[in-house]
Amino acid sequence: MARPLTATERLDWLQLARSGGVGPRTFLKLLQRFGSARRAFEELPRLAREAGSEERWRRCRRDEAEAELEALGRLGCELLAWSEPGYPRRLAEIADPPPLLAVQGRADLLAAPAIALVGARNASANGRMLAQNLARDLAAAGLVVVSGLARGIDTAAHEGALAAPGLTIAVIASGIDVPYPEDNAPLMARIAATGSVVSERPLGAVPQARHFPRRNRLIAGLSLGVVVVEAAPQSGSLITARLAAEQGREVMAVPGSPLDPRHRGTNQLLRDGATLVESAADVLSALGPLGAVPKASNPRPRPSRAPAPDPPRLPLPAATAAGGDVLGRVQECLGPEPLLVDELIRQCHASTAEVQRALLELELDGRLERHPGNRVSLASA
Amino acid sequence: MARPLTATERLDWLQLARSGGVGPRTFLKLLQRFGSARRAFEELPRLAREAGSEERWRRCRRDEAEAELEALGRLGCELLAWSEPGYPRRLAEIADPPPLLAVQGRADLLAAPAIALVGARNASANGRMLAQNLARDLAAAGLVVVSGLARGIDTAAHEGALAAPGLTIAVIASGIDVPYPEDNAPLMARIAATGSVVSERPLGAVPQARHFPRRNRLIAGLSLGVVVVEAAPQSGSLITARLAAEQGREVMAVPGSPLDPRHRGTNQLLRDGATLVESAADVLSALGPLGAVPKASNPRPRPSRAPAPDPPRLPLPAATAAGGDVLGRVQECLGPEPLLVDELIRQCHASTAEVQRALLELELDGRLERHPGNRVSLASA
Numbered sequence: 001m002a003r004p005l006t007a008t009e010r011l012d013w014l015q016l017a018r019s020g021g022v023g024p025r026t027f028l029k030l031l032q033r034f035g036s037a038r039r040a041f042e043e044l045p046r047l048a049r050e051a052g053s054e055e056r057w058r059r060c061r062r063d064e065a066e067a068e069l070e071a072l073g074r075l076g077c078e079l080l081a082w083s084e085p086g087y088p089r090r091l092a093e094i095a096d097p098p099p100l101l102a103v104q105g106r107a108d109l110l111a112a113p114a115i116a117l118v119g120a121r122n123a124s125a126n127g128r129m130l131a132q133n134l135a136r137d138l139a140a141a142g143l144v145v146v147s148g149l150a151r152g153i154d155t156a157a158h159e160g161a162l163a164a165p166g167l168t169i170a171v172i173a174s175g176i177d178v179p180y181p182e183d184n185a186p187l188m189a190r191i192a193a194t195g196s197v198v199s200e201r202p203l204g205a206v207p208q209a210r211h212f213p214r215r216n217r218l219i220a221g222l223s224l225g226v227v228v229v230e231a232a233p234q235s236g237s238l239i240t241a242r243l244a245a246e247q248g249r250e251v252m253a254v255p256g257s258p259l260d261p262r263h264r265g266t267n268q269l270l271r272d273g274a275t276l277v278e279s280a281a282d283v284l285s286a287l288g289p290l291g292a293v294p295k296a297s298n299p300r301p302r303p304s305r306a307p308a309p310d311p312p313r314l315p316l317p318a319a320t321a322a323g324g325d326v327l328g329r330v331q332e333c334l335g336p337e338p339l340l341v342d343e344l345i346r347q348c349h350a351s352t353a354e355v356q357r358a359l360l361e362l363e364l365d366g367r368l369e370r371h372p373g374n375r376v377s378l379a380s381a
Numbered sequence: 382m383a384r385p386l387t388a389t390e391r392l393d394w395l396q397l398a399r400s401g402g403v404g405p406r407t408f409l410k411l412l413q414r415f416g417s418a419r420r421a422f423e424e425l426p427r428l429a430r431e432a433g434s435e436e437r438w439r440r441c442r443r444d445e446a447e448a449e450l451e452a453l454g455r456l457g458c459e460l461l462a463w464s465e466p467g468y469p470r471r472l473a474e475i476a477d478p479p480p481l482l483a484v485q486g487r488a489d490l491l492a493a494p495a496i497a498l499v500g501a502r503n504a505s506a507n508g509r510m511l512a513q514n515l516a517r518d519l520a521a522a523g524l525v526v527v528s529g530l531a532r533g534i535d536t537a538a539h540e541g542a543l544a545a546p547g548l549t550i551a552v553i554a555s556g557i558d559v560p561y562p563e564d565n566a567p568l569m570a571r572i573a574a575t576g577s578v579v580s581e582r583p584l585g586a587v588p589q590a591r592h593f594p595r596r597n598r599l600i601a602g603l604s605l606g607v608v609v610v611e612a613a614p615q616s617g618s619l620i621t622a623r624l625a626a627e628q629g630r631e632v633m634a635v636p637g638s639p640l641d642p643r644h645r646g647t648n649q650l651l652r653d654g655a656t657l658v659e660s661a662a663d664v665l666s667a668l669g670p671l672g673a674v675p676k677a678s679n680p681r682p683r684p685s686r687a688p689a690p691d692p693p694r695l696p697l698p699a700a701t702a703a704g705g706d707v708l709g710r711v712q713e714c715l716g717p718e719p720l721l722v723d724e725l726i727r728q729c730h731a732s733t734a735e736v737q738r739a740l741l742e743l744e745l746d747g748r749l750e751r752h753p754g755n756r757v758s759l760a761s762a
Contacts, residue, residue, distance in 0.1 A: 126638055126640050129640065130638070130639065130640060254638075255636030255637060255638070255639070255644070255648050255651065255657075256636060256637065256638050257507055257511070257635075257636070257637050257638060258511065258635060258636070258659035258660065259507050259511060263636070267636050267657060267659055270636065270657050276636075276651050276652045278639030278645075278648055279639065
C-alpha cells in the first residue's frame with residue numbers, strides 16, 4: 001500500500017533523483033534493485049566505478065537536497081514522490097514517470113479528469129481562437145485543461161480554461177521557479193493561484209531544447225487524451241501525440257487547410273488515425289465515459305493520506321521500447337560531435353525505424369541533442 | 382455482346398427516354414421486360430391506363446425525337462446509349478445509369494481513368510486555389526478531371542485541368558446546349574474543345590434544384606473516386622460523396638478549419654472514413670493501381686465499334702436501395718403539398734433511416750422537391 005514518505009525519505013529521494021546519471025528510468029530501476037532511495041544512493045559510487053564514469057555519476061550532497069526542499073517550501077510547492085498516494089495514478093502508469101514532481105498550487109488537480117491541448121508556438125490567429133474556445137468549453141464541462149505554457153496554442157489553451165472559469169495545469173520544462181517564456185510569468189502566476197504548475201526539474205533549472213520532449217511525456221501522462229491544434233511536421237506537439245498514443249491515451253487533432261504548413265502535422269495525425277475534433281463536444285464524445293466528470297466531486301478530492309503499514313511495493317518500470325542492443329549500439333556510435341542520422345543508421349546496422357526509436361528514447365531521457373541538417377549528438381551533461 | 386444501335390433503334394430509345402414517367406430505372410426495367418425500346422414504347426399507353434395516370438405517361442412523338450437527334454448532330458454531339466460499346470463501363474455499373482447520354486467533344490474520354498473534384502459554389506479563395514492545384518496536378522498525372530461546371534470549386538477544378546494542360550469532363554444538369562451558370566459558357570466551350578461535356582437531359586432543358594443531385598450520380602459514376610474540397614453540411618457535394626461510396630468509388634476530402642462552415646461537410650466526411658487528401662500524390666496513392674494511367678494509351682482509345690451479331694443482352698438493373706415497400710409507402714404519403722419529414726416518418730411506420738433512404742432515391746430520380754423547414758413534396762412533372 002502506498003504511504004506518504006517521511007521527511008528523511010523525501011530527502012533521500014531528492015538526493016538520488018538529483019545525482020548525475022539518474023534519470024527517471026534509472027531511478028526506478030535502482031529503487032527496485034536496492035529497495036530504498038537511501039540504499040541506492042549509497043551504492044552510486046560503486047556503480048560509477050563499475051561503469052568507469054565517476055564524473056557522470058556525481059552524487060547530490062545532502063545539504064543541496066535540503067536547500068532545494070526548503071526553497072520549495074518557501075515557494076509553497078509540494079514535492080510529490082512516485083510511491084505516494086497523492087501522486088497521480090495516470091502519470092504513474094507511463095513507462096518513465098518522474099520519481100519526484102514539484103507542484104505549485106492545487107496538487108489534488110493532478111488526479112482529476114484532464115485533457116491536454118497542445119500545438120504550434122507560431123500558431124495562426126484562427127488556431128489560437130480555436131484552442132481558446134475548445135479549452136473554455138472543455139473546462140466548462142468540468143475537465144482540467146493541461147498544457148505547456150508555451151507561446152501560441154498552449155497560452156491560448158490556458159487562457160481559455162481560466163476564462164471559463166475553469167481549472168488548468170501548466171507542465172513546464174524549467175524549474176518550477178523559472179517562468180518560461182518570461183512573458184508568460186503573469187499567466188503562470190494566475191494558473192498557480194487557482195490551478196497548478198508542475199515540473200520534474202530542479203529549482204532554478206533553465207530549459208534547453210532537449211527538455212521539451214521530456215516535458216511532453218508528462219503533459220500526455222497527466223491527461224486522458226491529447227488534442228493537437230496546429231502543428232508543423234516534426235514538431236514537439238507530434239511527439240506529445242505519439243507519446244500519448246504509446247501511453248494508450250486518446251489522440252485527437254483539429255483539421256486545417258493543407259495550404260498552411262502549420263496544419264501538416266495535425267492532418268498527418270488524422271491520416272494516422274487520430275480522432276478528428278472540431279468542438280468540445282467531439283472531444284467529450286471521443287473520451288466517452290472516461291471524460292465524464294463526477295458531479296459531486298469536481299475535481300476529485302485528494303485521496304486521504306492515512307499511513308499504511310507496508311512499505312511501498314515497487315513494480316518494475318515498463319521495458320524500454322527499443323531493442324536494448326540497438327539502443328546500445330546507437331549510444332556507442334554517438335558522441336558530442338553531431339553525426340548525420342543516415343550515417344548513424346549505417347554504422348549501427350539497424351533499420352531506420354529502430355534507430356529513430358532509439359533516438360526518440362534518448363531524446364526523451366534528455367540524452368540527445370538534435371542539430372540542423374538531420375544530425376544528432378549525445379547531450380552534454 | 383454490345384453493338385451500336387441502328388439509326389432507327391436510337392430514335393426508339395430517344396422516344397422512350399423522353400416519354401413522361403420514364404426515368405432511368407423505369408427505362409431499363411421496361412427494356413428488360415419488353416426486349417426492345419420500340420416494343421416498350423408501344424406498351425406505354427396500356428401501362429398508363431393500368432396505372433390510371435395517362436397524362437403522366439405522355440409519349441414523346443417520333444418527330445420530337447427526330448428533331449432532337451438532328452439538333453444534337455448539328456451541335457456535333459453524340460448520343461450514347463447504355464447498351465452500346467462506347468458507353469462508359471463504370472457508369473453502366475451504377476444502379477440507375479442514364480439510358481442515353483449526350484456528349485459534346487471527345488466521347489472516348491468517358492472511358493479513361495477519371496477523378497471527380499467537387500465542392501462548394503461559394504468556395505473560399507483558398508479552397509479554389511487548392512482545387513485548381515489538385516486538378517492541375519492530377520491532370521498532369523494523366524487522370525481526366527470530372528466536375529459539374531458550377532461556380533466555385535467546380536470551376537477551379539476545370540480551370541486547373543485545362544491549365545495543366547490536361548483533360549476534363551463537365552457533367553451538367555441542363556440540356557447540353559444550355560450553359561449553366563451562364564457566366565461559364567466560355568469555360569464550357571473550352572472544355573468541349575479538348576475534353577467533353579456530358580448531359581442526360583433533353584436539349585433546351587433548364588436546370589432546376591432537383592436535377593443537381595441526379596446529375597451528381599453521373600459525376601461519381603464516371604469517376605474512380607471523388608475528392609470533395611470545401612462543402613457545407615447537407616450540400617450537394619456530400620450527396621455526390623455518398624453516391625460515390627454507394628457505387629464503391631473512393632471518397633476523399635480535403636480537411637479545413639472548423640471555424641469556416643464550408644469545411645463542416647468535408648470534415649464530417651473525414652470523420653465518416655473518407656480518405657484525407659492534401660495533394661495529388663495523396664489522391665493517386667488512395668486510388669492505387671486503379672489510378673495508374675497506361676503510358677501508351679493515355680487516354681485510352683475508344684473501343685472498336687464492330688457490330689456484333691447478337692442483340693444486346695440486358696442485365697437487370699441493380700435492385701433499388703430502399704426496401705420496395707417503404708419507398709411505396711413514402712410515395713403514397715407524399716403529394717404536391719409540402720409535408721414535414723417527421724410527419725412523413727410517422728405516417729409511413731418506417732425508421733428515419735429507411736424514409737431518408739427512400740427520399741434520397743426519389744430525389745435522385747427527380748421525383749422529390751425539398752422545401753425549407755425540412756419539408757418535402759412530390760416533384761411536379
